[in-house]
Amino acid sequence: MSLHIQDLHATLEDGTEILKGVTLDIPQGEVHAIMGPNGSGKSTLSKVIAGNEGYVVTAGTVTLDGAEIFGMSTDERSRAGIFLAFQYPSEVPGVSNANFIRAALQARLPKGVDIDAVAYYKNLYAKMDLLEMDRKFTARAVNEGFSGGEKKRNEILQMMMLEPKYCILDETDSGLDIDALKIVAKGVNAMRSPERGMLLITHYQRLLDYIKPDHVHVMAEGRIVRSGGPELAHELEKYGYDFLKEAAFA
Amino acid sequence: MTTTAPQTPAIFPAWFAARQHEAWERYLATPAPKRGDETWRFSNLKQLDFAGFVRGADVSPTQAADLISRSSGLENTVAKFVFVNDELAHSESKLPKGVICLPLAEALVSHSDLVAAHFMQQETRLGSAKFAALHEASVSNGLFIHIGDNVEIEGTIEVHHWISGSNVLIFPHTLVVTGKNSKVRVIDIFRSADDISPGVAIAFNDLSAGPNSQLDYVAIQAFNEVTRVIQINETSTARDSSAKGFVLNTGASWARNESLSRLEGAGSRSDMLSVSVPAREQEYDQRTFQHHVSEGAYSDLLYKNSLYDNSKTIFSGLIFVDRNAHHTDAYQTCRNLLMSDTCEANSMPGLEINADQVKCSHGSTSSQIHDEEIFYLRARGIDPVSARQLIARGFSVQVVERLGDDATEELILQFIDDKFAHIDTTDP
Numbered sequence: 001m002s003l004h005i006q007d008l009h010a011t012l013e014d015g016t017e018i019l020k021g022v023t024l025d026i027p028q029g030e031v032h033a034i035m036g037p038n039g040s041g042k043s044t045l046s047k048v049i050a051g052n053e054g055y056v057v058t059a060g061t062v063t064l065d066g067a068e069i070f071g072m073s074t075d076e077r078s079r080a081g082i083f084l085a086f087q088y089p090s091e092v093p094g095v096s097n098a099n100f101i102r103a104a105l106q107a108r109l110p111k112g113v114d115i116d117a118v119a120y121y122k123n124l125y126a127k128m129d130l131l132e133m134d135r136k137f138t139a140r141a142v143n144e145g146f147s148g149g150e151k152k153r154n155e156i157l158q159m160m161m162l163e164p165k166y167c168i169l170d171e172t173d174s175g176l177d178i179d180a181l182k183i184v185a186k187g188v189n190a191m192r193s194p195e196r197g198m199l200l201i202t203h204y205q206r207l208l209d210y211i212k213p214d215h216v217h218v219m220a221e222g223r224i225v226r227s228g229g230p231e232l233a234h235e236l237e238k239y240g241y242d243f244l245k246e247a248a249f250a
Numbered sequence: 251m252t253t254t255a256p257q258t259p260a261i262f263p264a265w266f267a268a269r270q271h272e273a274w275e276r277y278l279a280t281p282a283p284k285r286g287d288e289t290w291r292f293s294n295l296k297q298l299d300f301a302g303f304v305r306g307a308d309v310s311p312t313q314a315a316d317l318i319s320r321s322s323g324l325e326n327t328v329a330k331f332v333f334v335n336d337e338l339a340h341s342e343s344k345l346p347k348g349v350i351c352l353p354l355a356e357a358l359v360s361h362s363d364l365v366a367a368h369f370m371q372q373e374t375r376l377g378s379a380k381f382a383a384l385h386e387a388s389v390s391n392g393l394f395i396h397i398g399d400n401v402e403i404e405g406t407i408e409v410h411h412w413i414s415g416s417n418v419l420i421f422p423h424t425l426v427v428t429g430k431n432s433k434v435r436v437i438d439i440f441r442s443a444d445d446i447s448p449g450v451a452i453a454f455n456d457l458s459a460g461p462n463s464q465l466d467y468v469a470i471q472a473f474n475e476v477t478r479v480i481q482i483n484e485t486s487t488a489r490d491s492s493a494k495g496f497v498l499n500t501g502a503s504w505a506r507n508e509s510l511s512r513l514e515g516a517g518s519r520s521d522m523l524s525v526s527v528p529a530r531e532q533e534y535d536q537r538t539f540q541h542h543v544s545e546g547a548y549s550d551l552l553y554k555n556s557l558y559d560n561s562k563t564i565f566s567g568l569i570f571v572d573r574n575a576h577h578t579d580a581y582q583t584c585r586n587l588l589m590s591d592t593c594e595a596n597s598m599p600g601l602e603i604n605a606d607q608v609k610c611s612h613g614s615t616s617s618q619i620h621d622e623e624i625f626y627l628r629a630r631g632i633d634p635v636s637a638r639q640l641i642a643r644g645f646s647v648q649v650v651e652r653l654g655d656d657a658t659e660e661l662i663l664q665f666i667d668d669k670f671a672h673i674d675t676t677d678p
Contacts, residue, residue: 158630
């Protein structure tokens with residue numbers, strides 16, 4: 001059981017190739033991290049897996065526990081168990097956070113079956129407490145007027161509520177101060193489970209001090225150029241990406 | 251109906267009969283709106299042909315009982331009135347002393363002088379003077395609300411106006427006067443007894459907020475889609491008063507709203523709010539006027555339209571600051587959310603400032619939902635139709651929330667949700 005990416009190629013709508021053959025296997029129970037410089041295609045990889053229509057997949061496959069996902073729409077992929085925590089979450093004016101998450105949960109239920117409101121709020125409040133989010137965030141419009149850190153915390157809240165099989169966190173650490181980073185990491189670590197695979201996309205090693213990955217991959221120019229254990233992140237931190245590119249292409 | 255003078259019932263006071271007679275003459279003398287009139291720019295003037303529509307015939311007791319039972323609104327009200335074709339069908343009230351809340355037909359007899367002092371005192375200047383005259387000449391009932399000084403009403407007065415029968419014309423009227431330091435909220439709900447009978451409503455609501463009072467008014471227009479409506483809203487605010495006027499349009503084939511706020515007292519405030527959700531071939535034509543007569547007053551207008559299918563909206567708004575109305579704060583915003591490629595939103599914001607030291611802004615935007623927004627919702631498992639609906643609903647919620655009363659907001663959202671449920675949202 002895994003989220004498996006095989007020789008994935010993708011372009012922008014104008015034909016510019018961003019992903020140039022990415023192969024990666026994220027089995028259940030494991031946390032993988034992808035690091036890499038700006039423009040290496042990390043975020044694109046996450047968006048292509050989630051089904052963003054701004055990209056064209058030109059070759060390769062992605063399977064979720066063996067099932068091909070490219071025939072599925074974005075919302076179907078989400079309901080099938082893929083979760084993307086956005087680097088830049090959208091604001092949804094006029095829609096309260098509680099109603100938004102409820103709508104997302106409702107979308108997973110068969111027609112005619114309604115969410116148990118009491119159980120829902122109990123669960124929501126428990127998760128918010130863990131993320132040290134004030135209760136007022138239930139009534140506030142989704143991400144509207146939220147600080148960068150609040151938005152990221154809100155992404156983790158949604159992830160915890162939706163309990164996906166595979167989580168992709170796109171630069172969840174960017175824009176977070178150290179306290180917020182610790183809280184977000186606490187939420188992510190609480191989600192670690194033998195039944196769940198995770199992919200952390202990050203620019204910095206710092207996040208990995210708090211969420212220990214099982215595997216670290218380095219992406220450059222649309223490919224995974226190196227894979228290793230957690231120590232790879234420290235090497236990167238020490239020597240920088242240039243060193244790695246040289247090592248990879250030497 | 252528009253060719254013979256209406257008969258003022260003999261029971262009504264002489265001043266009223268004279269006003270109605272004079273209004274009829276004015277109606278006849280006032281030319282019909284024509285192409286080229288600025289106040290009717292972009293309007294569909296064909297909608298103004300009301301030939302063949304007549305005052306409502308009596309409804310049977312069974313029909314009336316049915317409509318009374320369908321007059322659902324807030325769970326709790328302090329008073330509730332149901333009018334069917336301008337005839338009072340039901341009333342109930344728990345209003346305290348110090349409040350006069352009576353059908354206009356009754357108030358004209360029992361409180362003639364008080365009604366005379368407040369009845370249609372402002373000049374209709376946003377284009378529908380002819381129809382205001384017709385209304386004045388024809389009005390036979392409605393609600394008269396007078397809140398005495400220092401009386402604060404907790405809760406809401408709810409008024410239902412039904413059109414029953416085919417080719418029926420009604421003239422709903424709501425006149426609200428608040429005394430010093432008083433408070434009240436009134437909701438008018440306009441509906442049709444069935445979905446297929448054409449009707450016309452020429453409605454007038456007149457709000458006069460006394461010193462330091464708070465007057466909230468909501469009009470929910472949910473007629474069937476073969477009915478046309480002209481709704482004229484006149485508001486005046488005395489010193490330190492606050493008036494909120496909210497108009498929801500979900501029904502009617504064509505609706506014209508004219509809303510004028512006169513800020514007559516220093517420190518007074520007028521919030522002019524509207525949500526419209528037109529679909530199919532519906533047309534909503536809204537004209538507004540924020541008239542700053544006094545210095546140091548505040549007005550804030552927020553109109554939002556979510557347009558589906560081939561629907562059309564017109565917004566024309568003017569902030570007008572009189573010569574001595576210094577230290578005015580006036581804001582005007584109209585936002586259009588275009589939910590189809592074939593809808594049409596026209597906006598004409600305007601500003602005329604004749605005083606110094608004023609803060610005024612006006613703006614209008616039209617946009618579609620961004621792909622990134624939809625992607626975000628879909629990435630949470632929400633299907634594209636629900637995602638668009640959630641965003642469009644949220645767009646309206648931002649205005650509704652300004653009312654600051656949970657029960658009222660919930661009621662308005664019920665009407666909005668009901669409208670969404672009757673829109674074919676598969677159109678991208």
